[in-house]
Amino acid sequence: MATPSPHTRLALRGITKRYAGTVANDGIDLTIAPGEIHALLGENGAGKSTLMKIIFGVVQPDAGRIIWEGRPVQMRDPAQARERGVGMVFQHFSLFETLSVAENIALALGAGAGTPKQLEPRIREVSQRYGMPLEPQRLVHSLSIGERQRVEIVRCLMQDIRLLILDEPTSVLTPQEADELFAVLRRLADEGCSVLFISHKLNEVRALCQKATVLRAGKVSGTCVPSQCSDLELAQLMVGDAEGLEARYDKAEGGTPFLQVEGLSWRNADPFGVSLENLNLEVRAGEIVGIAGVAGNGQDELLALLSGERTLQGHDAERIRFLGEPVANLRPDARRRLGLAFVPAERLGHGAVPDMSLANNGLLTAYQQPGMLRGRLIQRSRVEAFAADVIRRFAVKTPGTAAAAASLSGGNLQKFILGREILQQPRLLVAAHPTWGVDVGAAAAIHRALIELRDAGAAILVISEDLDELFQISDRLAALCDGRLSPQHRTEACAASDVGRWMAGQFDAPSLSTAA
Structure with a gap:
């Protein structure tokens, strides 16, 4: 030595x-x-x-x-x-x-x-x-x-x-x-x-x-x-095995609009926060829409409004629709019953309870799945089986379903959270930074899972700062800047320089010839 x-x-x-x-x-x-x-x-x-x-x-x-x-x-x-x-x-x-x-x-x-x-x-x-x-x-x-x-x-x-x-x-x-x-x-x-x-x-x-x-x-x-x-x-x-790490995915044409956001404005009471201004967004069944942007430009505010963590009342309830029905006044559990699944940006404390077992963390969002509850009684065997299925299908490295969420590495916890949502077969998945801090193998597995969910007919919205990721998996792209959202464009019609201008608030992109 x-x-x-x-x-x-x-x-x-x-x-x-x-x-x-x-x-x-x-x-x-x-x-x-x-x-x-x-x-x-x-x-x-x-x-x-x-x-x-x-x-x-x-x-x-x-x-x-x-x-x-x-x-x-x-x-x-x-x-x-x-x-x-x-x-x-x-x-x-x-x-x-x-x-x-x-x-x-x-x-x-x-x-x-x-x-x-x-x-x-x-x-x-x-x-x-x-x-x-x-x-x-x-x-x-x-x-x-x-x-x-x-x-x-x-x-x-x-x-x-x-x-x-x-x-x-x-x-x-x-x-x-x-x-x-x-x-x-x-x-x-x-x-x-x-x-x-x-x-x-x-x-x-x-x-x-x-x-x-x-x-x-x-x-x-x-x-x-x-x-x-x-x-x-x-x-x-x-x-070791690098299979799938350089995958290229075909772009898809979406079908029926599932998520529609029309003229969404929201005033943030926090003087340091970001307010949203006249956002228009559509995510269709069978497509992935990617939203780029520098952190702190309204991503957290938009996610809270889409997930139901923050609600709107009165006429504003119609600003967010699932299959044409207004949902902006509904709580998260009601939106989940309509087919929403949500992967938040923060894993520990938001996506999972750190000291709680993986089995119980699975139950947190999947409790509405068939067999999880009988009346108000938790069916423990079904909960354990669901968590074990997530672990197996998404190759989560952990001793088992009894392991605490905090004991997992960041990438493995991310795979568990994403798998927990995907196995509920959502009609709409909203995912924030799905591969933030995960290794190349885990990122490839997460991308494949998102593409498979898209091809099964789900509408998917991905918010990420990773432009390479967005170009790889998104069918259409947009960007957030200071609470404003650019129009969405077909990914194959975009260059990185175009998205960079949108991220800076320059939404006019004359080089684009095809808009969705």
Whole structure:
């Protein structure tokens, strides 16, 4: 085994971590040099999250050594890791929702950094410089998923860091914003800061990272120089069998309109929130309509109105229709009885109850399915069978139906939530960010499931920041900007530049010749 160079920023040697019934990390070696942007790749459940938590002091390894700048160390807790110059942005956010952006950042930086009020100018300056504008006084609970991730990234970048760990940092960024972030990371690397970059977007890894370590089933399956590999070769290192990862799907013509949104306007009482202005949208049976947009442009508000979490009364109830019938005044359970299924943007806490078993999480939305209830009594065997069917058909990696939702990796929980909704055979599926933060194998499986549901006659609405995903699976495309929705166009008539203009609010696209 090679002795770490005194010029090595971080070296892991033989890191092993066991949990009941599984070995999360099995003898992992990893070396990162100063100024190096190093990718950590692997499918969901491969051990990436555990390894990152060990580096950041959240989890203690059962065996192995951590060598920091040539000296063996123990990262006892995150505070000690931060003192050494390690910053980390988790995929699942660690923010206090009732506090402001500035208060959250002040807590992370400690008393010596100044009061929240004193930090506000610096927060604005840093966030603007990195292309992730934030309003320091805004309360976190009012932020979209994408805006919350901006807080995490900016909070980390305001520290005096020597190793920056980023877990799926571009999941909610446009390609242009991702390019701006990459420019920042390259600048940091030029100044000597090391970057450990975790992403399932292989084109990003190839463009940004000098080296990559690939994990599979808790072990290092290989190392490579990403720029010298194709996406398919990287995917094969990650999942072994790369079948279906480069699938191209035929575009479909929708049939009968199922979801119709006409002249929908909604005024947001939150001064930092987004109001919706005269939205018109149609989703037909047997098609997928994709909506692009930068996070915080009205996606959350639209999803709440479509799912029934927020209702409209009086004449406004007619603004949203299922098969011609007004539904905007109906609660979520009533809309589900009409055929709606919903995959929210936030997995834990919204899509699933963290401490509840998978079986009970399945029951949460599938209780109206035949056999789930007899009168008011839960039929436990049917509930267990339904959850087991989701696990089997969507290849969810878990010990079983009794496992808590919080015990699953992000991608596996996403597969469970999506599978739970699809197996209810909905007539309309509204899915927010269906493959956010999942590995290439899971993303391919989710895309196939959506296409199969479309081909079975369902109407599907997908809201995503991933333009590649939207172009791959959508039959028609639109974009949200500042609460306004562009017209929908056939995907094959669109270019990425067209969608980019819509995302910026420029809805006139003279290059388009065919509109749906």
